[in-house]
Structure formats: structure tokens, C-alpha cells
Amino acid sequence: MSEYLIEARNLVRTFGTRKARVTAVDDVSFGIREGEVVCLVGESGCGKTTTGKMITSLLKPTTGQVLYQGRPVWRPDGRKADDFKTYRLGVQIIHQDPYASLNPSHTIYKILSTPLLHHKLVASPAEAMTRVVELLNTVGLGPVEDFLTKYPHQLSGGQRQRVSVARALTVNPRCIVADEAVSMVDVSIRVGLLNILSDLKRTLGVTYLFITHDLAVAKFFAWEGRIAVMYVVSIVEFASTPQLINSALHPYSKALLAAVPEADPELTRHKQRLQLRSQDIPSLLALPSGCRFHPRCPFFEPGLCDVQRPELTLLEDNHYVACHVAARQAGVAGA
Amino acid sequence: METVTTLGPTSPPLSVRDLWVEYRAERGLVKAVRGVSFDLASEESLALIGESGCGKTTLGVALIRLLVKTARIRQGEVIYRRDGRAVDVLGLNPRELRRFRWRECAMVFQSALNAFNPVLRIWDQIHDTAQAHGMVSRDEVRRRAMQLLEQVQLDPRRVIDAYSHELSGGMRQRVLLAMSLLLNPQVLILDEPTTALDILTQRTIIDLLRRLKADVGFSMIFISHDLSTAAELADRVATMYAGTIVEIGPVNDIFYRPAHPYTLGLIRAVPTVTGEFEELRSIPGAPPDLIDPPEGCKFHPRCPYATPQCRTEEPVLQPYYGETHAVACFNVARVQQDTGDLGARFSQSLGDSIL
Numbered sequence: 306m307s308e309y310l311i312e313a314r315n316l317v318r319t320f321g322t323r324k325a326r327v328t329a330v331d332d333v334s335f336g337i338r339e340g341e342v343v344c345l346v347g348e349s350g351c352g353k354t355t356t357g358k359m360i361t362s363l364l365k366p367t368t369g370q371v372l373y374q375g376r377p378v379w380r381p382d383g384r385k386a387d388d389f390k391t392y393r394l395g396v397q398i399i400h401q402d403p404y405a406s407l408n409p410s411h412t413i414y415k416i417l418s419t420p421l422l423h424h425k426l427v428a429s430p431a432e433a434m435t436r437v438v439e440l441l442n443t444v445g446l447g448p449v450e451d452f453l454t455k456y457p458h459q460l461s462g463g464q465r466q467r468v469s470v471a472r473a474l475t476v477n478p479r480c481i482v483a484d485e486a487v488s489m490v491d492v493s494i495r496v497g498l499l500n501i502l503s504d505l506k507r508t509l510g511v512t513y514l515f516i517t518h519d520l521a522v523a524k525f526f527a528w529e530g531r532i533a534v535m536y537v538v539s540i541v542e543f544a545s546t547p548q549l550i551n552s553a554l555h556p557y558s559k560a561l562l563a564a565v566p567e568a569d570p571e572l573t574r575h576k577q578r579l580q581l582r583s584q585d586i587p588s589l590l591a592l593p594s595g596c597r598f599h600p601r602c603p604f605f606e607p608g609l610c611d612v613q614r615p616e617l618t619l620l621e622d623n624h625y626v627a628c629h630v631a632a633r634q635a636g637v638a639g640a
Numbered sequence: 641m642e643t644v645t646t647l648g649p650t651s652p653p654l655s656v657r658d659l660w661v662e663y664r665a666e667r668g669l670v671k672a673v674r675g676v677s678f679d680l681a682s683e684e685s686l687a688l689i690g691e692s693g694c695g696k697t698t699l700g701v702a703l704i705r706l707l708v709k710t711a712r713i714r715q716g717e718v719i720y721r722r723d724g725r726a727v728d729v730l731g732l733n734p735r736e737l738r739r740f741r742w743r744e745c746a747m748v749f750q751s752a753l754n755a756f757n758p759v760l761r762i763w764d765q766i767h768d769t770a771q772a773h774g775m776v777s778r779d780e781v782r783r784r785a786m787q788l789l790e791q792v793q794l795d796p797r798r799v800i801d802a803y804s805h806e807l808s809g810g811m812r813q814r815v816l817l818a819m820s821l822l823l824n825p826q827v828l829i830l831d832e833p834t835t836a837l838d839i840l841t842q843r844t845i846i847d848l849l850r851r852l853k854a855d856v857g858f859s860m861i862f863i864s865h866d867l868s869t870a871a872e873l874a875d876r877v878a879t880m881y882a883g884t885i886v887e888i889g890p891v892n893d894i895f896y897r898p899a900h901p902y903t904l905g906l907i908r909a910v911p912t913v914t915g916e917f918e919e920l921r922s923i924p925g926a927p928p929d930l931i932d933p934p935e936g937c938k939f940h941p942r943c944p945y946a947t948p949q950c951r952t953e954e955p956v957l958q959p960y961y962g963e964t965h966a967v968a969c970f971n972v973a974r975v976q977q978d979t980g981d982l983g984a985r986f987s988q989s990l991g992d993s994i995l
Contacts (some may be wrong), residue, residue, distance in 0.1 A: 348838035348839060348840065349838055461926050462692075463926065464926075491691040491692055491865065491927075492691060492865065492867070492906055492909050492910060493691060493905060493906060493909055493922060493923035493927075494922065494923075494926065495909065495922070496909045496920045496921065496922035497922035497924075499920075500922065518838070518839070520839070520913045521910070521911040521912060521913045522911065524911060524913055524917070525911040525917070525920060528917045547917075550913060550914075560840065561839050561840065562913060562914075564839050564840050564842070564843035565839050565843075565868075565913050566834075566842065566843070566846060566866075566868035566869055566871065566872045567868050567871060567912045567913060567914060568867035568868040568870075568871050568895070568907065568910040568912060569871055569895060569912055570871040570872075570891045570892055570895050571892070572871075572912065572914060573868060573871050573872050574871075574872065576914070578843075581840070584810070584840070584841070584844055585808075586808065586838075
């Protein structure tokens with residue numbers, strides 16, 4: 306048995322035609338233990354959603370492998386592994402946009418009962434109803450009778466996102482990939498939704514890959530877990546949440562933490578900033594040589610950073626960083 | 641422009657009094673803005689915060705009378721002042737209104753991605769605007785445009801002949817800012833200026849706005865659902881709920897000494913990145929239906945402090961702490977008892993910043 310419930314191994318994904326190819330994810334590897342929360346944090350275009358889609362096999366990796374319970378999801382010939390269905394049921398996704406991810410012509414009951422009946426997880430329609438009611442209660446949508454016959458357009462954004470959570474739960478998954486699951490939900494409702502997701506971790510032992518651009522949400526949701534920071538198609542730092550928030554080592558993570566506005570006027574106006582050399586985000590069509598962050602990095606060393614790609618290296622306890630300068634400072638050679 | 645009265649130099653550029661805006665909808669009238677009053681001081685930055693549907697964008701758009709056809713300003717007053725003259729914005733005829741917009745009061749709309757005409761170069765859009773407002777000299781407009789683009793930290797030569805799709809989100813937002821300043825407006829209204837931008841881009845826009853405001857000296861109203869942008873940029877903050885301002889005050893008062901349960905709820909629901917883990921509390925329930933809002937205080941169904949009075953009577957804004965902080969709540973004293981921990985956060989962050 307593997308140490309991890311789900312594991313990404315050297316995932317690469319490219320898009321485009323033979324003429325023009327774009328690399329969206331390059332050599333991403335990480336593992337998530339049973340019951341753990343791993344957050345994937347990064348700015349738009351860094352490849353975090355593509356990674357999430359490969360983890361749920363909504364996208365097939367160009368190269369690399371996804372392992373579920375230690376077993377590869379894809380066969381060497383590119384076909385689905387024999388026990389693909391176990392994996393499919395075991396790993397579910399909650400999409401970002403609750404306005405686009407629910408079928409508008411289906412009632413809430415239909416949305417939630419379809420997977421139950423399709424996968425024969427219930428023996429009869431009556432049993433399906435019981436289970437749907439249970440699911441709606443789990444996500445705090447009550448009184449349940451009010452919701453069963455409603456259509457998605459009759460619900461608010463927050464309520465819709467709760468239906469999305471309930472739908473992910475129908476097949477009793479062991480892992481949920483939440484892709485910006487709370488970013489379109491209003492502030493006052495957001496914490497409620499995050500707490501529901503946290504409760505599922507406690508009561509059902511659900512494992513999470515939580516994808517977000519919001520560092521504050523990542524910190525709140527994954528305080529006992531780990532955060533992986535992605536920058537331009539790769540992971541640049543991977544550490545426990547308190548380590549990453551309080552003592553980040555990669556210059557990009559540091560820049561993010563220093564730049565993020567905080568809902569506290571004194572704190573946010575007196576933060577130490579990290580001045581970048583450039584504000585331009587590199588085009589995926591022309592990725593920088595060496596370290597992808599080198600054109601913007603304030604610690605850039607010519608002849609090193611622009612030539613050699615830094616590997617994700619263990620610098621401290623459970624703290625992986627892909628940076629030549631940070632590695633040298635930590636006394637680790639050959640990063 | 642028509643002069644209504646003559647005023648002293650200290651009068652605020654913008655005064656809004658008892659403004660009501662409604663939308664016609666199939667089910668009935670949506671009361672989007674209900675009796676809003678505030679003054680915008682000279683070179684001040686006022687944040688309107690609140691969740692989606694609270695009426696903050698409607699309020700912003702109503703100030704320059706760009707409301708959609710189904711909307712109607714039922715009553716109220718918007719007085720704009722410059723150089724000792726005052727005009728009633730709601731009384732302007734279409735020609736005067738055209739002059740008022742952009743020249744006196746410019747708006748930067750949400751979603752910089754969609755604000756440009758995709759088949760025109762940036763230069764053509766700037767030139768069109770300048771022409772429409774009576775700047776005839778092409779060379780002069782070009783000079784002014786280059787200067788403004790430089791002011792927003794763009795490379796003018798690269799940007800001015802580009803199409804909007806060739807620019808990144810942050811660049812487009814900066815071009816919009818530059819364009820809004822083209823005619824030297826005294827008041828700038830920004831709708832969600834940093835929403836949908838990445839963290840590092842957000843940071844450049846925030847720093848840029850702060851610098852521009854200091855250099856150019858305009859007043860600004862910015863609309864945001866994001867408390868952290870308000871914490872960064874605002875001198876004063878107004879919390880909106882169900883179409884009305886429920887609390888208004890200096891930024892530190894609002895964040896460290898909030899007096900309205902909704903403001904307190906919002907602050908407690910937002911995590912900060914720096915520091916240790918903190919428990920967050922959500923606000924139960926959902927925002928009200930503005931076609932058929934609840935009786936009394938519109939927040940009472942979600943409010944932990946609600947009393948029978950709140951269910952029948954709607955509180956109005958009243959001075960709370962000094963002259964600058966006002967709140968619309970019957971239970972201020974009880975809310976105040978619960979804000980102590982925020983005060984501690986204040987002194988702590990002050991202490992940290994000194995260290």
C-alpha cells in the first residue's frame with residue numbers, strides 16, 4: 306500500500322496543435338495522504354486547474370502518471386486501468402462556477418439522485434430519496450422539502466455551491482478536488498461553506514486537493530495540511546501550511562505573501578513588500594530559460610538562475626523549494 | 641453648467657442626500673438603493689463595501705446617471721461642486737450630463753476585459769473620447785495620452801497602438817485608469833478595481849491608485865466586495881446592506897471598532913494571511929430579497945443581536961463615535977462589547993509595525 310491516497314507523478318500536460326504547443330503543466334509531482342488537505346495555490350494561468358483536472362482524470366496527462374491507492378490510473382498504452390471505476394468513484398470534483406456546473410433543466414433531486422441510481426448505490430427510488438435528503442442535510446440545505454423540486458436557477462450562488470458539494474458526495478468519494486470552490490461565493494457565506502467542507506474531513510475522513518488563488522482561504526482551510534505554490538506551470542514550493550505562511554523560502558512565495566492585501570488596515574499598510582524586477586507574467590508560448598521566475602526575481606543570479614532549472618529540493622523538514630539561492634542559503638548544494 | 645449656489649472652498653465635491661433607486665422587474669420593484677446619504681470630501685477615498693446585490697454598483701452608476709432603462713431614481717439629491725459652484729446632477733439635461741460625465745466625474749467599470757472596443761486600437765478609443773468632449777488638437781491629445789500612460793507605469797509606445805486583447809488584465813486596468821483621468825475629473829468612481837486580477841497585479845494597481853491620488857489629487861469612491869482592498873485604500877468606509885448604508889466611518893474605526901453587526905460579521909468572516917490561525921465565523925442566512933425585503937431592520941433575520949424592536953422598526957444612521965462614525969443599529973452597545981478582540985488586533989498590528 307502506498308503512503309498516499311492519491312499521487313501525481315511527473316505530470317506534464319501540453320495543449321495545442323503540432324505547430325504551436327503550449328505547456329500548461331510541467332513535471333508536477335505530489336502526494337496526498339488519506340485524510341490530508343493539500344492546497345494548490347497560484348495565480349491564473351499557473352496550471353493549477355489543469356493539474357486538478359488531471360488528478361480527477363478529466364484531462365489525460367501528456368506524460369506522467371496519476372496513482373490512486375498506489376495503483377496507476379492510466380495503462381502504458383494510454384487506456385484506462387482495469388479498476389478505473391473504483392478511482393472514478395473515489396475522486397470527485399467541485400467546480401468553481403456554481404452557475405455553470407449544475408444542469409439547469411434538472412431539479413435538485415434529479416441532480417443528486419442520478420449518480421446514486423446510475424452507480425446502483427441505492428436499491429430503489431425510495432432509498433434514493435432517503436439518501437438525497439441525507440445529503441442535503443449534510444450540506445446544510447434545509448428545510449429539505451423546499452429544495453428537492455427546485456431548479457438551480459431558483460437557488461442563490463451559495464446554495465448552488467452546496468448542491469455541488471452534495472453531488473460530489475453522492476458516490477462516497479474518499480478524495481475531493483475543490484477547484485476554487487468558494488471564490489465565487491460571497492464573503493458572509495464563504496466561511497459556512499468552508500466549514501461544511503472541513504466537517505466532511507472530520508466526519509467522513511474526506512481527503513482534499515483544494516485549489517485556490519486566495520492565500521488567506523488556503524491558510525484557513527489547510528492549516529493542518531500542506532500548501533503547494535505553483536508558478537508558471539510548475540510547483541516552486543511545497544511545505545506545511547504554517548511553514549509556508551510564516552517562513553516561506555521561495556522568492557515567488559515571499560512576493561505573494563508580501564503583496565497580498567489584508568483585511569486589516571494597519572497590518573496591510575505596514576507590510577514589508579518585495580520589489581520584483583518585472584511585473585510581466587511570462588507567456589506560456591515562450592517560457593523563460595532556467596528558473597521560470599528569474600526574469601522577475603529580486604535575487605536573480607546571472608549565469609545560474611537563467612541557465613539551470615532548479616529542482617524541487619528538500620531544504621528543511623517537509624519543506625521543498627525549487628530555488629538555487631534558497632538552497633545555497635540552507636546549505637543544500639546542487640538544487 | 642448651471643450654477644445653483646455659491647459655496648466656500650471647503651465644501652465637499654459630492655453630496656448625496658436620501659437617494660432612492662428602483663428597478664422594474666417582473667415580480668415587482670427592486671429597491672436597490674434605499675435612502676443613501678453621504679458626502680465625499682476633497683481628495684478623499686471612500687470605499688463602499690458589501691456583498692453582491694447590496695446596491696453598491698447601482699449607487700455608483702446612479703451618481704453619474706448611467707442607470708439602465710428599467711431603473712428609476714425615485715427621489716434624492718446628488719450635488720456636485722467644483723470651484724465654488726454647485727450643480728444638481730439629477731437635474732442636468734442630456735447635454736450638460738455629457739459634459740459632467742468624464743470631465744467632472746469619471747467611472748472605471750468592473751471587468752477591464754470587456755470595457756474596450758475590441759476592433760479599435762487603444763489610441764483610437766482615447767482619441768474618440770477626447771474628441772467627443774471637445775479636445776480637437778490631435779497632437780495635444782496624443783501628448784496627453786502618452787503622458788497619462790506613462791503615469792500609470794505603462795510603456796506608452798507599446799500600448800498606444802495595441803488592441804485591447806494584446807494587453808494583459810493588469811495592463812488593461814491601467815489603460816482604463818489612464819483614460820478615466822484624460823479630462824481631469826475631480827471625482828473618480830471605481831467599480832471593483834482589483835477584482836479578477838492576480839495578487840501581484842492587484843498590488844501594482846493598489847499602489848498605483850494610491851500614488852495617482854496623491855499626485856493628481858482626485859476624490860474617489862471605490863466599490864468593492866473585498867474588505868482587504870478597502871483596508872488598503874480607503875480613508876473612510878461605508879458598509880452597505882440591502883440598499884442602504886448601515887455604517888460609515890474612518891477606516892480604522894470600521895475595522896477595529898465596528899458598531900454594526902453586519903460589519904462585525906464581515907470582518908470576522910475574512911481570514912488574514914499573516915499570523916496564526918484564527919477561527920472564523922460565518923453570517924447565517926442569506927441577503928434579503930430586495931423586491932420584498934423584511935420589515936424593520938433588513939439585517940434582523942441574520943442578526944444575533946436582534947430584538948423585537950428590530951423586527952418592526954428600521955434604524956437610521958446615527959453618530960456613534962465622534963462626529964465621523966455613524967451606524968444604523970439599535971443595539972450598538974451590545975455589539976461594542978463583542979468588538980474588543982478586534983481592538984486587540986489593532987494594537988497588535990500597530991506594535992508589529994513598529995518592531
